[in-house]
Amino acid sequence: MDEVIIASACRSAIGAFGGALKDVPPAFAPVYMRLISRRWPPVVALEGSACGGCHLTQPPAVSHTVRRNNSLVICQSCGRILYYA
């Protein structure tokens, strides 16, 4: 009985993960998939000019690129995907 419940919960979780991954832009998917096993959360906001994950201040050129919010920008230290909020 417990095995049936666990198997059902696993199927639901896998389905939910697959649904969420559909919202990740295709260009980001390989980076995102690699990150989720190592860093959490894999996508963080830029806080001032620092990474929201590891808090390392990003170089001005990186901060500027993140603020444009139109390309994949990776933290120079932890590798998380950065966005500007």
Ligand SMILES: [Zn+2]
């Ligand atoms: Zn970082």
